[in-house]
Amino acid sequence: MSKKSKVTEMEEEVKDAQTMENPELEGKDINEENQEEVSEVEQLQDDLAKEKEKFLRLFAEFENFKKRTSRERIELFKTAGQEVMVALLPVMDDFDRAMKELAKSEDKEMFKGVELISSKFKETLRNKGLEQIEVGPGDVFDAEVHDAITQIPAPDKKMKGKIIDVVEKGFKLGDRIIRHPKVVVGN
Numbered sequence: 001m002s003k004k005s006k007v008t009e010m011e012e013e014v015k016d017a018q019t020m021e022n023p024e025l026e027g028k029d030i031n032e033e034n035q036e037e038v039s040e041v042e043q044l045q046d047d048l049a050k051e052k053e054k055f056l057r058l059f060a061e062f063e064n065f066k067k068r069t070s071r072e073r074i075e076l077f078k079t080a081g082q083e084v085m086v087a088l089l090p091v092m093d094d095f096d097r098a099m100k101e102l103a104k105s106e107d108k109e110m111f112k113g114v115e116l117i118s119s120k121f122k123e124t125l126r127n128k129g130l131e132q133i134e135v136g137p138g139d140v141f142d143a144e145v146h147d148a149i150t151q152i153p154a155p156d157k158k159m160k161g162k163i164i165d166v167v168e169k170g171f172k173l174g175d176r177i178i179r180h181p182k183v184v185v186g187n
Helices: 003-021 030-078 082-104 108-127
Strands: 130-133 147-152 163-168 170-173 176-179 182-186
Touching: 082 108, 082 170, 082 176, 108 130
Parallel strands: 147 182
Antiparallel strands: 130 170, 163 182, 170 176
């Protein structure tokens, strides 16, 4: 017997042994089985890669959602009291007017009492994030910040395009302007 025939005979014996162990393999070539297993493994690996990619995309989307909602929540907390603050600004203006009038009167006790209440009220609002926008005569007019209610002829050339008078104070809550200062501008 030649070497080739011995090898062929041994392959057949292995095939027969495998067929005895697993009767489903009868009539199938071992190479076909291996190819089916390999293609099945490749298919499963492809499916696994696709699922991993879906998972990573979903995870990234969820992380972005968490960051976005966190930012929105922080912004909401910063401006949660905006409506209340805007409603209290006229009260603050009334306190300022009352202080001017009481300063003219002779009742210093009443003036001190109202001044104490006014300063406590302003300090409380300041602690909640309310800031006054500092504007005065001679400042340059900025349409982004100021609200021009009227224009009058400038008393001199230096005051052209500048603020002549502040009619109503402006306020910010955090970084957001909640009331623009109302000003008179020289032209």
